[in-house]
Amino acid sequence: MKPKVQGLTYDQADLTYRIRELEVSITSKCHLRCDNCGFYIPHQPDPAQTDNIISEIVNGLFHLQRLNIKIGSLGILGGEPTFNQNILATALKEFSKFDNIERIEVVSHGLTPQNISKETLQFIDKLTISIYFDSEELSQLWKTYLDKFAPHIELSLRTDKEWDKWLGSEIADDSKAQEMFDYCWYRKHCVTLERQRLFMCSRIAKLSQDQEGRILDDKTSFDEVNNYLNQNSFIASCKTCTPMMGLQTVKAGQQPDDRILKMLPNAINFLKTELNGQS
Numbered sequence: 001m002k003p004k005v006q007g008l009t010y011d012q013a014d015l016t017y018r019i020r021e022l023e024v025s026i027t028s029k030c031h032l033r034c035d036n037c038g039f040y041i042p043h044q045p046d047p048a049q050t051d052n053i054i055s056e057i058v059n060g061l062f063h064l065q066r067l068n069i070k071i072g073s074l075g076i077l078g079g080e081p082t083f084n085q086n087i088l089a090t091a092l093k094e095f096s097k098f099d100n101i102e103r104i105e106v107v108s109h110g111l112t113p114q115n116i117s118k119e120t121l122q123f124i125d126k127l128t129i130s131i132y133f134d135s136e137e138l139s140q141l142w143k144t145y146l147d148k149f150a151p152h153i154e155l156s157l158r159t160d161k162e163w164d165k166w167l168g169s170e171i172a173d174d175s176k177a178q179e180m181f182d183y184c185w186y187r188k189h190c191v192t193l194e195r196q197r198l199f200m201c202s203r204i205a206k207l208s209q210d211q212e213g214r215i216l217d218d219k220t221s222f223d224e225v226n227n228y229l230n231q232n233s234f235i236a237s238c239k240t241c242t243p244m245m246g247l248q249t250v251k252a253g254q255q256p257d258d259r260i261l262k263m264l265p266n267a268i269n270f271l272k273t274e275l276n277g278q279s
């Protein structure tokens with residue numbers, strides 16, 4: 001039998017509790033309008049309770065560090081994490097100070113390279129570009145640009161053709177919901193920190209189901225986090241979780257208009273200019 005998913009793992013080799021992949025959204029804004037966006041753009045709730053998103057995230061990271069929980073990979077997402085150059089720069093600078101974070105990954109649509117300053121590239125370990133554009137030239141330029149200015153970055157070009165269906169009114173019975181929860185891909189890869197709470201998956205965070213999250217504050221104990229991430233029973237949201245129901249997939253990254261085509265020339269020109277100007 002397949003092992004059930006644990007949101008918090010224990011590694012015998014280094015005697016460490018670890019969240020494999022923790023996601024944070026530094027903005028809910030995005031240039032694109034992908035149909036079935038897994039983050040509910042353009043209806044994503046604000047990931048912060050105050051107007052200082054970065055200090056809220058830093059606060060949550062501090063509590064995980066206080067509880068001796070390591071983060072295998074911290075995913076910086078949005079919306080689109082490059083939407084605001086200054087917020088991304090501050091986020092990378094602040095998050096890179098945590099020694100319990102093993103790797104920092106930025107996940108972007110790759111259409112606004114001008115919003116990742118060269119100084120901040122140093123803080124990124126992995127850059128994942130979700131390819132929604134139809135341009136081999138832009139993919140190649142990204143590779144050449146990083147080879148030249150940030151060769152330490154692992155570049156991953158993500159070309160999903162199909163996505164999980166995110167919207168729908170299907171309801172699972174209790175035994176199906178329990179099975180989806182036990183083997184949930186999102187619990188393994190998308191533990192989420194937002195609005196000063198830990199969420200076992202990004203879906204319940206983006207659905208604003210804050211009561212299904214776990215507040216992270218001075219009083220939070222290790223056992224509370226462990227019991228939350230490794231609980232045995234499914235939560236209410238699992239019953240409506242279309243992405244885990246194994247339904248027919250949808251086409252990835254579909255836009256309502258030609259906005260990607262309009263953004264492409266700027267992205268290409270920026271990378272070309274940087275490469276030519278500093279050769």
Ligand SMILES: C[S@@+](CC[C@H](N)C(=O)[O-])C[C@H]1O[C@@H](n2cnc3c(N)ncnc32)[C@H](O)[C@@H]1O
Nearest residue numbers: 036037038039077079080107108109130163164
């Ligand atoms: C929500 S996006 C946020 C970051 C950035 N805007 C982007 O699109 O790369 C993060 C990742 O989720 C994936 N994603 C979005 N909607 C999805 C869906 N319905 N099913 C599966 N993956 C999805 C995207 O391909 C992307 O790699």
Ligand code: SF4
Nearest residue numbers: 030032034037041079
């Ligand atoms: S680029 Fe698409 S998938 Fe990414 S946040 Fe924007 S709308 Fe969602």
Ligand code: SF4
Nearest residue numbers: 184186201237238241
């Ligand atoms: S709501 Fe869906 S994604 Fe979240 S834990 Fe339940 S089955 Fe997994």
